[in-house]
Amino acid sequence: MLSAGLILFLAALQGVTELFPVSSLGHAVVVPPLIGLNFQESSPAFVPVLAVLHLGTAGALLFLYRRDWVRIVVGFFRAAVQGRIDGPDQRLAIMLIVGSVPAGIVGFLLQDPLKSLFADPRAASAFLIVNGGILFAAEMFRRRDERRRAVAGAPVLAHEEDDPAYERIEGLSLRTTVIVGFFQAGALLPGISRSGITMAAGLVAGLRHEEAARFSFLLATPIILAAGLFELPDLGSDAPTLLVAIAAAALAGLVAYASARFLLRYLRSGRLDPFAYYCAALGVAGLVFIR
Amino acid sequence: MRGSRPLALALLALAVIFALATVFFFTQKTSFLASGKPELHWKHAIVFLVLTLLAVVAANFARPKPARA
Numbered sequence: 001m002l003s004a005g006l007i008l009f010l011a012a013l014q015g016v017t018e019l020f021p022v023s024s025l026g027h028a029v030v031v032p033p034l035i036g037l038n039f040q041e042s043s044p045a046f047v048p049v050l051a052v053l054h055l056g057t058a059g060a061l062l063f064l065y066r067r068d069w070v071r072i073v074v075g076f077f078r079a080a081v082q083g084r085i086d087g088p089d090q091r092l093a094i095m096l097i098v099g100s101v102p103a104g105i106v107g108f109l110l111q112d113p114l115k116s117l118f119a120d121p122r123a124a125s126a127f128l129i130v131n132g133g134i135l136f137a138a139e140m141f142r143r144r145d146e147r148r149r150a151v152a153g154a155p156v157l158a159h160e161e162d163d164p165a166y167e168r169i170e171g172l173s174l175r176t177t178v179i180v181g182f183f184q185a186g187a188l189l190p191g192i193s194r195s196g197i198t199m200a201a202g203l204v205a206g207l208r209h210e211e212a213a214r215f216s217f218l219l220a221t222p223i224i225l226a227a228g229l230f231e232l233p234d235l236g237s238d239a240p241t242l243l244v245a246i247a248a249a250a251l252a253g254l255v256a257y258a259s260a261r262f263l264l265r266y267l268r269s270g271r272l273d274p275f276a277y278y279c280a281a282l283g284v285a286g287l288v289f290i291r
Numbered sequence: 292m293r294g295s296r297p298l299a300l301a302l303l304a305l306a307v308i309f310a311l312a313t314v315f316f317f318t319q320k321t322s323f324l325a326s327g328k329p330e331l332h333w334k335h336a337i338v339f340l341v342l343t344l345l346a347v348v349a350a351n352f353a354r355p356k357p358a359r360a
Contacts, residue, residue: 079352080348080351081351083351083352083354083356084352084356097345101345104338108334108335108338109324230334
């Protein structure tokens, strides 16, 4: 049985780390043993509790992009009935479906072996280092691209927002979206960040940093919501009380909302490599200090 | 995008298979595609229901359509 205090701690941790490209699941598995909390990742309540927290995060994302989601849902139904894509909203809706299906299927088929990894903080630590490498590589690709453009004589603007060389989400091809969707499936491993891997793929595909984050958040919402709803019935007898569960989901949602707003503002001028260094450092600390 | 009748038919056939899987998982106790003892797997059923709907939508996209004026 997880204590109420520990669940609220996990809620705050999950809220901060779910949308930052640092793997919330990796943090939930690595941080408690690293700071000496009395905690069993193999507890049957662990994954369902995380799922409740995911509902809070999904709620925050739905609220953050509420206008987008209304357009996306309407766009999906119109496109589905017409059998063709007319306009950016319908295109975005189909892209989100196409990008979500690979991770959904892989996650569903491999859920049991993946759950066993949740109990292994050292494996999660190793995956955190891999996650750092992915973020670092994506930034390296982007910088190389910027240098090439500068050498070719293209104007290098201070903000990507003004730069026509970098795309908005709607400019991505469906094929790229499918590839990003398969990358997202890799984030089912604890330590590999869903937002990180999709932002990295978005950057490599030519999105602006802020758009890569928006794409990542929109793509993550259906998966996070579905994971939360699917695990909810498994709370069972090890469940926290309803009040604790609601408080934890609300806390995770509030913190996730604040984190998303911060991250979107940060990525107008900032880059992913600070998160890469952080993931690598936490992973190394986990491997060294967790026995 | 030009439509393809064979692709649309293949996607419809896939939708039928997914629909049968939906009914199977909603009604039969099984351990097929699942671990543990045989039981009703309503989560599997919901996943296959969603896949059925997506396959129908994909078939609608794939079918040849009259050119727009």
